[in-house]
Amino acid sequence: MRILPFFLLMFLLLSCAGEQRTAVPAPGRVVGFIGNDVLRVESNGMHSGSGTEEARKREARAQAVAAAKQFLVEIYSGSTISEGSGYQPSSAQRFIGIVDNGSVISESYDGEGRCMVLYEIRARDLRNMLHRAVSTP
Numbered sequence: 001m002r003i004l005p006f007f008l009l010m011f012l013l014l015s016c017a018g019e020q021r022t023a024v025p026a027p028g029r030v031v032g033f034i035g036n037d038v039l040r041v042e043s044n045g046m047h048s049g050s051g052t053e054e055a056r057k058r059e060a061r062a063q064a065v066a067a068a069k070q071f072l073v074e075i076y077s078g079s080t081i082s083e084g085s086g087y088q089p090s091s092a093q094r095f096i097g098i099v100d101n102g103s104v105i106s107e108s109y110d111g112e113g114r115c116m117v118l119y120e121i122r123a124r125d126l127r128n129m130l131h132r133a134v135s136t137p
Contacts, residue, residue: 028071031118036127038120040105043068045115060115061107068119072099076130091129098123 031040045063047056076095102121109115123129 028068030075033127036125038122039072039126039130040118040120041068041071042116042118043071045117047113047115049113056113057109057115060109060113061104061117064107064115064117065104065119068117069099069102072102072119072121095129098126 028041028043031042033039043064045060045065045067047059047063049056051059073096077092098121102119105118105120107115107117
């Protein structure tokens with residue numbers, strides 16, 4: 001009877017080992033503030049698989065930048081709305097403008113065609129502006 005559990009265990013281990021799972025990159029990660037004026041986030045992007053190597057890199061980079069922008073806007077809008085903090089459309093439009101004017105500080109590519117970018121936004125007194133938007137009743 002001890003042989004049956006052994007074979008079941010071996011079957012489970014072998015069946016799980018044969019599966020290839022591709023990791024889904026996280027949409028973004030806040031790296032943090034640099035002083036009061038700069039906020040950096042990391043984000044990932046992936047190409048669709050068609051085109052030349054250069055075209056795939058451009059596509060992956062564009063996807064990573066778009067994901068970084070979306071991540072920043074979601075953090076801002078989710079915080080302001082969920083906290084009941086007096087969400088102001090004018091401040092949201094200003095923040096979207098700041099996000100659109102951000103820049104890529106660094107980018108790296110892996111062997112599977114994913115691109116990781118470090119995206120930075122700058123505005124005078126950005127930390128306090130975001131803090132007021134999130135904490136104003």
